[in-house]
Amino acid sequence: MGLFRSKVVPNPRCDNCDSAAEDSLHALWTCPALCQTWTTTTKVAEFRNKSYNSLYDLINKIASSITDLALELFAVVSWSIWHNRNQARLHPPYECFAQIGLxxxxxxxxxxxxxxxxKKEKSCQPQVGWRPPELHCYKVNFDGAIFKETNEGGIGMVIHDSLGRVNATLSQKIKSGHSVEMIEALAAKRAISFTLEVGLCDIELEGDAEIIIKAITRHELPHNAYGLVLEDAKALLPLFQHYLVSYTCRSGNTVAHALARQALHIHSLLVWMEEVPPDILHVLSNDSLVSSL
Known part of the structure; x- marks a missing residue:
């Protein structure tokens, strides 16, 4: 009805069924064409046998009667119906109703x-700490951070040898805002490229973003923006003579995390060879203490 009042559409009737005026309740729920959509959501479909005064009334009844997961599904299906409705008007072709729920x-x-x-990160045991790599190998820890207050991001990485000695550290600011996954993907790529620049050939790449580590180790990457970044990162890995990619909890990645947070206070990029910034020496000391236990 709102589109009709705004003169966006020539008449107020529903484009899908042409049997009623299209208000929000009809567009998302009572339209006969949506029967195929809502039957795929079993916990919600039973509510279609009842009448409701408004969309607000419907949402209240559903929210008070089903589980949180079913309510989340109701919300996603509703958004998908609305998106499909706009898609049909603006950018046809659109998705068939039977597929929307699925x-x-x-x-x-x-x-x-x-x-x-x-949730998995929170369940990690706090005593899990950084562990040195195998003999003649270097461990490359990386992490990303988001600074909501400035809409920027940070990348941190540290390279240790098998004796736990620091080979190099890096802290870099990312100017434009990104998702958590994108920041972590950029951190992984930067860690790999920087390690190649340093000239190391036998490494273990380690991070605490499980979704990124899994994506790197799988054959097929996610079909999204950060997947493209990881594709570039994976293309660099064969340049090493030997490499291993592993996951650790946050407590095993504290130096890289501190370096990522450090990026908030720098202009662009800082690199330290065989040392860490003085203000995170205590983090390195704690890591060394835990790894010696």
């Missing part, structure tokens, strides 16, 4: 899988 379920599942990373 696609929404896939979106939600992907989101839940990716957010498991944070």
């Amino acid at each position: 696609r929404a379920r896939a979106y939600l599942q992907e989101y839940l899988e990716e957010t498991k990373q944070e």
Whole structure:
């Protein structure tokens, strides 16, 4: 109805069924064409047998009657229907109604899988610390950070030898804002390229972003923006004589994390050879203490 009042569309009737005026409740719920969409969401479909005064009434009834996960699915399906509705008007062709619910379920599942990373990090045991690499190998730890206050990001990395001695450290500011995954992907790529610049050939690449580590080690990369960055990063790995990619908890990556946070206070890029910035020496000392236990 709002589009009709704004003279965006010539009449107020629903484009999908042409049987009723299209208000928000009809567009997202009561339109007969949506039957195929909502039947794929079993916990919500049963509510279609009842009548509601408004979309607000519908949401209240659903929110008070189903689990949080089912409510999340309801929200994603609703957004998908609305998006598909706009797509049909502005950029045809659009997705068929039978596929909307299935696609929404896939979106939600992907989101839940990716957010498991944070929960796993919190479940890591606090005594897990940094461990040195094998003899004649160098461990390259990397991390990323986001500075919401400045809409910037930071990259940090540190290279240790098998005796735990620091070979090089780097702290770099990323000017434009990115997602957490993109910052971590950029950090991984920068860690690999910087290690090549230093001239090392036998490395273990280690980070605490599980989604990034898994993506690097899998054959197929995610089809998104940070996946393209990781594709470039993976292309550099064969330039080493030997490499290993591994995951660690945040407590095993504290120096790289501190260097990533350090980027907030620098202009662009700082590199230290065989040392770390003085203000994070205590972090390095704690790492060394834990690794010796």
